[in-house]
Amino acid sequence: MKTLPIFTSSLKMFLRDKHAWMWGLFIPLFIMTIFGLMDFNQLGSIRIGVVDLAQNELSEQIAGALEEASVLKVQQGDEPILREKIEKGDIDLLLYLPQDLSVAEPMQTGQPTELKLLFNQGQFEQTGTGILIVNQILTQFSLQAAQGSTLFALNQEPVDSRNFSYMDFMIPGIVGMMIMQLGIIGVAMIVVKYREQDILKRLRVTPMNPLLFLVSQVFTRLFLLMAQAGLIILLGKLFFDLHLYGNLFYIFVTALLGSLVFLSLGFAISGVAKSINTAMSMAQLIQMPMMFLSGIFFSREAFPSWLQKITDYLPLTYLAEALRKTMIEHATLYDVRTQLIALTLWVVGGLFLAVKLFRWE
Amino acid sequence: MSKQAPIIQVKDLHKTYGDTQAVDGVSFEVMKGEVFGILGPNGAGKTTTLEIIETIRKQDRGEVLINGLDCHQHSHKIKQIIGVQLQSSSFFDYLNLKELLNLFASFYNRTIDPSEILGKVELTDKANQRIKQLSGGQKQRFSIAAALVNQPEILFLDEPTTGLDPQARHHLWDVIRGQNQDGITIVLTTHYMEEAEELCNRVAIMNQGKIVAIDTPDNLIKILLKNGFKKERKVQEANLEDVFLHLTGHGLRE
Numbered sequence: 001m002k003t004l005p006i007f008t009s010s011l012k013m014f015l016r017d018k019h020a021w022m023w024g025l026f027i028p029l030f031i032m033t034i035f036g037l038m039d040f041n042q043l044g045s046i047r048i049g050v051v052d053l054a055q056n057e058l059s060e061q062i063a064g065a066l067e068e069a070s071v072l073k074v075q076q077g078d079e080p081i082l083r084e085k086i087e088k089g090d091i092d093l094l095l096y097l098p099q100d101l102s103v104a105e106p107m108q109t110g111q112p113t114e115l116k117l118l119f120n121q122g123q124f125e126q127t128g129t130g131i132l133i134v135n136q137i138l139t140q141f142s143l144q145a146a147q148g149s150t151l152f153a154l155n156q157e158p159v160d161s162r163n164f165s166y167m168d169f170m171i172p173g174i175v176g177m178m179i180m181q182l183g184i185i186g187v188a189m190i191v192v193k194y195r196e197q198d199i200l201k202r203l204r205v206t207p208m209n210p211l212l213f214l215v216s217q218v219f220t221r222l223f224l225l226m227a228q229a230g231l232i233i234l235l236g237k238l239f240f241d242l243h244l245y246g247n248l249f250y251i252f253v254t255a256l257l258g259s260l261v262f263l264s265l266g267f268a269i270s271g272v273a274k275s276i277n278t279a280m281s282m283a284q285l286i287q288m289p290m291m292f293l294s295g296i297f298f299s300r301e302a303f304p305s306w307l308q309k310i311t312d313y314l315p316l317t318y319l320a321e322a323l324r325k326t327m328i329e330h331a332t333l334y335d336v337r338t339q340l341i342a343l344t345l346w347v348v349g350g351l352f353l354a355v356k357l358f359r360w361e
Numbered sequence: 362m363s364k365q366a367p368i369i370q371v372k373d374l375h376k377t378y379g380d381t382q383a384v385d386g387v388s389f390e391v392m393k394g395e396v397f398g399i400l401g402p403n404g405a406g407k408t409t410t411l412e413i414i415e416t417i418r419k420q421d422r423g424e425v426l427i428n429g430l431d432c433h434q435h436s437h438k439i440k441q442i443i444g445v446q447l448q449s450s451s452f453f454d455y456l457n458l459k460e461l462l463n464l465f466a467s468f469y470n471r472t473i474d475p476s477e478i479l480g481k482v483e484l485t486d487k488a489n490q491r492i493k494q495l496s497g498g499q500k501q502r503f504s505i506a507a508a509l510v511n512q513p514e515i516l517f518l519d520e521p522t523t524g525l526d527p528q529a530r531h532h533l534w535d536v537i538r539g540q541n542q543d544g545i546t547i548v549l550t551t552h553y554m555e556e557a558e559e560l561c562n563r564v565a566i567m568n569q570g571k572i573v574a575i576d577t578p579d580n581l582i583k584i585l586l587k588n589g590f591k592k593e594r595k596v597q598e599a600n601l602e603d604v605f606l607h608l609t610g611h612g613l614r615e
Contacts, residue, residue, distance in 0.1 A: 002467040002470050005463060005464060005467035006464065006467060006468075009453075009456060009460065009463075009464045009467075012455065012456060012460065013453055013454070013455040013456060014455075016455035017454075017455055197449075197450065197451035198447050198448075198449055198450035198451065199450060199451055199452065199453065201417060201447060201450060202445070202447055202450040202452075202507075203468070204417045205415050205416070205417055205440060205443070205445040205447075206440060206465065206468040206469065206511075207437050207440040207441055207468065207469060208467075208468035208469075
């Protein structure tokens with residue numbers, strides 16, 4: 001039996017299959033671009049409005065100090081405008097610097113000048129942190145003015161820590177998602193189609209073992225999945241500022257194991273589904289919930305704990321976690337052994353189902 | 362055409378699906394070099410019979426010998442010497458005709474010249490096109506081409522002309538006759554009686570899983586007439602198909 005032409009033909013078929021490229025490359029890149037444009041890192045900042053009624057040296061110094069704090073986004077302006085903004089929720093805090101703002105007066109009277117600070121009640125996290133920072137800045141001014149000696153000074157040393165961006169979180173997830181979609185849809189659709197169109201039957205009247213043909217299809221699909229995953233990672237590094245620290249071999253092993261899970265599930269579906277439409281629906285029924293429950297686009301930490309516990313066991317959760325760790329966090333295969341063992345169990349389960357359910361006719 | 366030796370022997374074949382007796386005691390022989398037709402209405406058991414002979418379905422009872430070899434014990438050897446066109450089988454989308462033929466040849470461990478085989482079914486100029494781009498008649502012809510990659514001794518054609526327009530059907534008949542003249546034994550199913558008369562040396566007529574008659578088309582007609590059968594209408598020298606072809610021409614439209 002000449003096996004090489006069978007493999008090269010399979011490869012040709014997949015390379016010419018536009019759907020495979022759409023699911024494998026275009027959609028992941030599209031999602032990455034959209035989410036990349038959204039820039040979630042910005043969401044962490046606290047927006048503060050400053051109404052400067054004093055317009056003196058001190059008020060300018062305070063406003064300047066606020067602007068220097070990197071987490072604060074300062075907007076100065078007139079009272080009515082800023083007031084409207086905080087009511088609409090466009091800013092989180094609004095600080096008033098009163099007309100009589102000075103260092104001398106409170107020193108003489110011993111009574112601190114009161115500064116009004118409005119805060120958005122609905123945004124506890126932002127306002128809480130914001131109030132602390134504003135307080136801290138004002139305290140510093142008081143100490144300086146009172147010429148009190150500072151007791152403690154923080155000696156700050158910058159550390160070049162690995163700062164994970166949202167992209168670093170998402171790209172490994174996207175790779176996992178792509179593997180899932182191409183693995184399940186690719187196999188299920190092809191096998192059902194070949195069966196529906198009597199192609200499998202046509203193969204069975206030749207002396208070739210049709211199993212060899214299916215194996216060739218799976219191998220070439222695996223090969224392409226790995227290539228497409230590599231391409232997404234490469235583009236992520238080039239254009240989306242992906243911090244790729246991991247060992248490529250570890251990433252490869254993880255992705256391969258994940259592919260096997262979904263390829264076997266695809267075969268299982270192909271055994272149950274009678275038509276291409278049923279296969280498509282069944283594939284979506286499995287894929288859609290997993291896309292949102294496996295922590296691809298956002299962390300599962302936001303889930304209630306019972307949901308977290310359930311989604312812990314999803315194959316895509318394991319794959320996304322293992323990919324994230326091997327790609328971004330320097331993890332070795334030993335470090336992600338839990339996920340790899342779980343994926344292996346999924347492969348075993350998937351293969352069992354596939355063998356049980358697969359039909360030639 | 363030498364018709365001495367039977368190349369296919371079917372003996373007392375039975376096959377049931379659930380409650381349906383699809384094939385119910387079918388026996389016949391096909392001689393080397395002949396064109397043998399299996400006729401019958403839909404559901405008569407033609408395709409099942411054919412698929413058992415083609416080794417992709419197992420009979421419940423009975424025996425099929427090809428070249429004296431049991432179909433199931435020697436299915437691998439049998440597959441080497443038969444070419445099969447399935448009733449509605451399609452081919453892979455993303456390969457062109459040349460690539461498809463090369464792929465099928467590799468299933469037989471053979472190297473072929475795709476354009477030579479495409480020439481046999483007059484598709485040489487379509488070598489670089491894909492299945493999707495072919496007309497119905499061209500698809501059927503390609504299906505025959507794919508069945509020829511292993512230079513088979515027997516060619517099985519399951520309703521090869523169903524759904525084709527008269528021009529394409531007549532063209533396919535020429536292709537089939539050409540293959541038979543090259544020495545290939547042909548077994549075909551059809552429900553076009555004209556096709557059977559036109560092509561077949563002998564036909565078996567099946568009904569409800571049984572063979573109800575088997576002979577040359579001429580003999581079958583003679584027997585019927587001898588038993589006093591008379592057609593209501595006088596047989597004319599031409600029929601409506603002749604009119605259609607006369608008006609629209611014999612040329613292929615594809």
